[in-house]
Amino acid sequence: MSVARSPLPRRGADPARRRLLGGLLGLPVLATGGLSGCGGGEETPARDGPVELSVFWYGGTRRAEATEQALRLYSARNPLVTFRVTWQSQGGYYDRLATQAGGGNVPDLFQIDDSMLGEYAQRGIVLDLGGYVDDGRIDLDTLPPGLTDYGTIDGRVYGVPAGQTHPAVVFNRDLLRRLGIPEPTTSMTWADYLSWAAGVTRAGSGRVAGSMDPSGDHGALWLWLRGLGTRFYQGRQLGFGSAALLDWFEFWERARSQQATPAAALVDRADSGEPARQLVVTGHTAASFAWSHQFPELQRYSDDELAMVGFPGPRAAQWDRASMYWAGFRGTRHAGVVANVVNFLTGSIEAGRLLGTERGLPASLTVRQAVVQTLDDPLAKRVAALGEALHQQVGPAPAPPPKGHGEVRTLLADAARSIRAGRSGARAATAQFMARAQAALAR
Secondary structure: OEEEOOOOOOOOOOHHHHHHHHHHHOOOEEEOOOOOOOOOOOOOOOOOOOEEEEEEEEOOHHHHHHHHHHHHHHHHHOOOEEEEEEEEOOOOHHHHHHHHHHOOOOOOEEEEOHHHHHHHHHOOOEOOOHHHHHOOOOOOOOOOHHHHHOOEEOOEEOOEEEEEEOEEEEEEHHHHHHHOOOOOOOOOOHHHHHHHHHHHHHHOOOOOEEEOOOOOOHHHHHHHHHHOOOOOEEOOEEOOOHHHHHHHHHHHHHHHHOOOOOOHHHHHHHOOOOHHHOHHHHOOEEEEEEEHHHHHHHHHOOOOOEEEEEOOOOHHHOOOEEEEEEEEEOOOOOHHHHHHHHHHHHHOHHHHHHHOOEOEEOOOHHHHHHHHHOOOOHHHHHHHHHHHHHOOOOOOOOOOOOOOHHHHHHHHHHHHHHHHOOOOOHHHHHHHHHHHHHHHHHO
């Protein structure tokens, strides 16, 4: 679903009439109210007349409302800058962005995650923000160093983190209480996690499985590899060999043999990562793998109480991961204004309070401290608590994935799906993946 809002009404306008016309004409969203400049008191970045920036992101209604509030605050402090905003669910977002890129019509400012940042940087689509960082117009000094590094490719800053997230095991606390099973714990070994999940299945007499099967999830595999001291990527090549991937696939084959994970068809349905399809909220598993910033949305889909802990494996396998970035279009006519808006969205305490934890914990530690102190949503507090528990225990950040990563993700998911369905063995699927993935990265 794609949503575009008609312009926010100026004083004296008829809001009902504007909403009707916007719905009939399909006009793009234009936020003409606004947010303030970062830190307050700085000169408006638009000096040669009005500027309208197009902004595009994915997410739900709550994220849209928060983001539009932040942009209205910016415009209130910078009256010459207005916004035409469009947002949609994550499904199909990158298809639409690719179509826009093919036509040279990319929005001035858009949301992007680590799966695509390297791809778009190497294709010359995203704006190099390094000059604005160097001269202080974008202030990254209050971000954790690893988080800053995770938006830097070949020494250039292509993305500024919109938030920080952590990999999490989200589990159904009420279900475990009913079954009399202890809760999983942060950094339990993968072997212990498998034993726990199999125990859940037995306690539930097979009516519910212990865990989602993440064998086709590149994020889970990446953390597994880092726990072994291995990289996912080495430059623009795979950083691991066939043996490591085969171990991963065979680990989840053992999980299936112990009925610790559900039927392949259920896993395939949840493989997209869409929160509404996560098996922990559909009632098919006691636990799913997710990102911490998704926790409030997952809870909204479940009548039972959910909880979360950190991923299995050593905490140092994790890193300061950007949940997503703000990036600018290389062809924008208003690069300086884009940089100023990015600085505001990531560095303003007022904007941070409006945005909350919708995109994860605020990237700036200064903003994060101010926001966390004022959180009243118990779900957002849990997101913050996990982040605090893992703070300063993470390992160094890798470089964002290189061009070809999107295809590598698809190949991994296909290989895991083939193994689960019995169409190929783990060894054959591993060999095929390695060959095809290396070829995709070489193109």
